[in-house]
Amino acid sequence: MSSQEKLEPFVLDVAGLTVEIAGREGRVVRPARDLTFRVGRGRVVGVIGESGCGKSMTALSVMRLLPASAKVTGGTVLFNGEDLLTKSPRAMRAIRGKSIGMVLQDPSVSLDPLFTIGDQIDEALCMHGRMPAARRRARAIELLEAVGIPAPQDRLTQYPHELSGGMLQRVVAAIAIAWNPALLIADEPTTALDPTIQVQVLDLLGHLRDTLGVSIMIITHDFGVAAHICDDIMVMYAGEVVETGPVRQIFDNPGHPYTRALMESSTVPKGKGRLPTIEGQPPDLGDLPPGCAFAPRCPLANEQCHHAAPPRIQLSDIHQATCWYAGEGMT
Amino acid sequence: MTNYILKRLGLAVITVLGVLLLIFVATRMSGDVALLMLPQDASDEQIAAYRARHGLDRAIPVQFLNFMRGMLTLDFGESLRYQRPALEVILQRLPATVELALMAFVLALVVGVSLGLVAAYYRGGWADRSIRTSAVLLQSMPNFWIAIMAILLFAVMLRWLPTSGRDGAASYIMPAMTLMLFPLAAIMRMTRSAILETIESEYVKFLRIKGVSEGRILWRHALRNALIPVIALSGLQLGNLMGGTVITETIFNWPGLGSLMIESFISRDYPVIQVGVLLIATFLILLNLAVDLLFCVVDPRIRYA
Numbered sequence: 001m002s003s004q005e006k007l008e009p010f011v012l013d014v015a016g017l018t019v020e021i022a023g024r025e026g027r028v029v030r031p032a033r034d035l036t037f038r039v040g041r042g043r044v045v046g047v048i049g050e051s052g053c054g055k056s057m058t059a060l061s062v063m064r065l066l067p068a069s070a071k072v073t074g075g076t077v078l079f080n081g082e083d084l085l086t087k088s089p090r091a092m093r094a095i096r097g098k099s100i101g102m103v104l105q106d107p108s109v110s111l112d113p114l115f116t117i118g119d120q121i122d123e124a125l126c127m128h129g130r131m132p133a134a135r136r137r138a139r140a141i142e143l144l145e146a147v148g149i150p151a152p153q154d155r156l157t158q159y160p161h162e163l164s165g166g167m168l169q170r171v172v173a174a175i176a177i178a179w180n181p182a183l184l185i186a187d188e189p190t191t192a193l194d195p196t197i198q199v200q201v202l203d204l205l206g207h208l209r210d211t212l213g214v215s216i217m218i219i220t221h222d223f224g225v226a227a228h229i230c231d232d233i234m235v236m237y238a239g240e241v242v243e244t245g246p247v248r249q250i251f252d253n254p255g256h257p258y259t260r261a262l263m264e265s266s267t268v269p270k271g272k273g274r275l276p277t278i279e280g281q282p283p284d285l286g287d288l289p290p291g292c293a294f295a296p297r298c299p300l301a302n303e304q305c306h307h308a309a310p311p312r313i314q315l316s317d318i319h320q321a322t323c324w325y326a327g328e329g330m331t
Numbered sequence: 332m333t334n335y336i337l338k339r340l341g342l343a344v345i346t347v348l349g350v351l352l353l354i355f356v357a358t359r360m361s362g363d364v365a366l367l368m369l370p371q372d373a374s375d376e377q378i379a380a381y382r383a384r385h386g387l388d389r390a391i392p393v394q395f396l397n398f399m400r401g402m403l404t405l406d407f408g409e410s411l412r413y414q415r416p417a418l419e420v421i422l423q424r425l426p427a428t429v430e431l432a433l434m435a436f437v438l439a440l441v442v443g444v445s446l447g448l449v450a451a452y453y454r455g456g457w458a459d460r461s462i463r464t465s466a467v468l469l470q471s472m473p474n475f476w477i478a479i480m481a482i483l484l485f486a487v488m489l490r491w492l493p494t495s496g497r498d499g500a501a502s503y504i505m506p507a508m509t510l511m512l513f514p515l516a517a518i519m520r521m522t523r524s525a526i527l528e529t530i531e532s533e534y535v536k537f538l539r540i541k542g543v544s545e546g547r548i549l550w551r552h553a554l555r556n557a558l559i560p561v562i563a564l565s566g567l568q569l570g571n572l573m574g575g576t577v578i579t580e581t582i583f584n585w586p587g588l589g590s591l592m593i594e595s596f597i598s599r600d601y602p603v604i605q606v607g608v609l610l611i612a613t614f615l616i617l618l619n620l621a622v623d624l625l626f627c628v629v630d631p632r633i634r635y636a
Contacts, residue, residue: 097542104540109533112552113632127542159631175541215510 008081011183011215012039012062014166017075019057019066019239029286031057033239035075039183041062041231044209044216046247048223048262050282054239055219058268059185062217063102064092095252098128101214102185105193107115111160117144117171118156124178143174146211147204166197170204177208179233184208186218190225202228223266227251235259238293243326245319255313256322258294300325332627336620355395355605359387364411364599367418379442385411398605407609408602412595417602421588421610427497428576428587429571434503435510436569443515444561447522448554454527462519474575478509478582495584506583509577514568521564525557532556559630566622570615 019032031054039045047055062077064084077084079100084092096102105111111120121140125131131139137156147170158269162169169189176184186205190198205227209216220226226233233250235243235258237256243256249270254260261278280297283289292310295301305324315324321327365381374445382388385408386397401407407417429481450462485505486494493502529535530553538548576589584590588607627634 060373061539064534091540094545095542100541102537104533104537106533110537112534112538112551112556114555116629116631123538123543124541133353163631174535 005205009041010078011041011080013076013078013081014038014062015056015076015078017058017077018073019054019061019070021070023286024029027273027286028120028193030069031239031285032061035239036236037244039048039215039217039242041182042209042213043231043321044229045232045234045314046226047217047219047234047236048221048226049236050221050262050278052282053236054285055221055236056187057239058236059102059219059246060218060299063096063100064089065096069274085170094128095313097124097175097180099181100185100309101178102187102317103169103172103176103189107165108160108170108192110172111168113160113161116156117158117160117243118164120177121156121171121178124175128179138217139178140174143178144171146208147171147174148207149174163183164197164202165193165199169193169197169201169324172202173204173208177212177214180199180212184214185214186216188219188221190220191222198225199228205229223263235262238288240293240322242294242323243319243321245315245321249316249319252321253315255315255326256294256323257298257325261297261322336624337624339620342614343620343629347609347612349524351605351609352395352609355398355601356391358596358599358601359391359394359605362599364601367599373574376590385409397539407606410600410603412598412600412603417600420603421591421606422603424586424591425610426586427585428589431503431506431510431580431585431587432569432572432576433624436508436514436565436572438507439511439514439518440565442511443475443518444465444522447519447561448526451526451530452549459523463523465580466516466520469537470520472512474509474513475578475582477512478505478579481505495582506579509583510572510579513575514565517564517568518561521561522557525560526553529553529556542600554592555629559626560617562625562629564623566618569618573611575616 011261015036015234017032017035018030021029022032023029031052033054035054035058037045049055049059057070059067060070061072064086064087066072072085075085079095084095087095111117115123118137118140120142122136125136125139128308133253140156142151144155149155149167149170155163155167155171160171163171173189184205190201193201202225205216205218212305216229218225218230226282230247233243233245233247234241235250235256243250243259244255245255250259251263254263258278261276264276265278278297283293283296289306291304291306291308292298295305298305310322310324310326312320312322314320315327346579349578361551365378366385369377370512379388386394389397398408405418409415410417410420413420413425448463450459452559453459482505485492486560492502492505493499496502526549535548538552543552573589576585576587576591578585578589579585579594589611592607594600595607
């Protein structure tokens with residue numbers, strides 16, 4: 001990072017982000033609606049919600065890698081103070097892989113099966129500057145060491161199919177941090193891994209934050225993951241942010257009934273009781289209810305919730321929830 | 332690796348012998364060559380003498396053993412029709428077929444892969460739509476019909492090209508085109524779908540995340556991954572093409588192996604049929620082996636399996 005670059009307190013500052021997908025017969029689906037959130041420098045932010053609530057779409061809009069059918073129709077995505085949405089494709093490519101790294105869900109399909117691990121790290125090192133081959137090789141070994149891969153020089157000539165899922169996710173992380181990015185986005189980075197490996201990968205992400213100072217935005221559906229490494233949490237439901245705040249405050253005092261339901265369904269109950277679930281399904285993003293989107297599944301919902309959009313309530317100066325009942329003690 | 336190749340070659344020898352045995356017995360059961368070769372009024376003695384001269388009076392297993400013994404010294408017997416060594420007859424006709432098949436195959440491969448790439452790149456556009464439509468058309472028209480229509484149009488009506496024979500560059504155009512159209516369409520469609528499949532894969536998404544340019548993704552990653560199914564298909568198509576030469580060469584009166592085989596089957600020229608089948612079977616088996624080895628070169632997952 002150059003010294004001239006002014007250090008904003010927030011690496012990522014998203015305001016009013018709206019994404020639209022044009023469906024059949026003029027139907028418009030909005031997987032992200034008026035999203036506002038920030039990622040503090042050096043912090044780990046968890047984006048939590050069920051499948052299909054717009055988490056991945058949000059991450060892809062930041063990367064400007066939305067599928068062709070989807071497009072951003074409003075808002076700003078400030079990265080280090082500059083709006084990524086107005087960047088040219090070429091400028092955006094210079095940012096991807098250099099200033100913003102990303103780790104995907106399934107490491108077994110994240111790498112090209114026909115190239116060696118060494119080739120794929122080397123490719124990342126060739127993309128954003130010139131380095132002699134010997135230095136690139138040394139850097140590749142250094143990166144593999146940084147993500148905790150044993151015998152790194154032996155890995156360079158191996159192919160992806162020769163490594164386990166956990167090792168591959170480390171390789172993917174090594175590529176993502178190749179240029180010391182300011183932001184690392186991890187989209188369900190542990191979902192495809194064995195439970196014992198999941199914790200290791202999470203610890204690795206925490207370690208990278210501590211050693212490189214990289215800010216991390218981690219997408220997950222699992223409150224356990226968030227509790228393990230996140231500093232801040234943002235809960236998404238039906239394309240909207242319903243609650244944001246520091247992880248401790250949210251755990252102690254969840255402001256939104258959806259947050260509470262998610263927390264209850266991720267912890268294993270003591271004894272023989274059934275794992276609590278949230279009744280019903282997330283709404284059709286192309287046909288949302290007029291009031292609060294969660295109202296049809298909410299145990300607290302009344303007439304008002306079904307008809308009027310809920311207000312954003314400040315629960316503390318850095319903790320807010322979008323609910324008619326936020327702040328009133330819930331039972 | 333060497334072990335694998337040796338094992339495959341060993342299997343190949345057994346397969347070729349099996350094919351030979353089958354064709355050996357089948358031709359001899361299909362009719363009596365003596366009655367076909369000798370004049371209508373030939374006496375029983377003349378017929379018996381003809382059979383004795385060519386060893387056809389022996390039991391079939393004995394004939395097969397004799398044939399095998401000759402094979403060891405590259406003596407495949409004498410053509411019953413040409414009264415020359417069968418191998419010589421075959422080798423004389425072989426170059427014309429190799430030229431034609433190779434020309435058709437290389438064209439089908441180069442044009443097929445290129446058009447497949449174009450179709451995938453401009454997916455949904457007019458180029459993609461016209462390429463896909465013509466591929467379906469080409470694959471649904473039998474090549475003998477295309478050949479006849481082409482003769483009618485280019486040779487009879489427009490008089491641009493010779494109707495048949497192998498004389499000068501112009502005479503290659505119609506037979507090669509007829510032969511290449513089906514494999515061209517097949518390779519084109521396979522390339523298109525394979526490219527589209529790789530372009531939508533997670534590792535291409537991750538390449539974009541790395542900041543790799545679209546051009547590099549297409550040429551270095553997508554094309555190489557897409558080539559795996561294309562190689563498999565091309566091997567099959569080259570094999571089919573050998574079968575296609577039989578029909579195409581007959582229609583265009585092309586002096587190659589395909590038309591020779593048809594003539595030899597009709598006149599029951601056993602020795603020529605045997606050498607021809609030996610050659611074609613060996614070629615197909617080696618082709619399959621070559622395709623499998625090529626897989627190993629392209630795909631590391633197969634190399635170590």
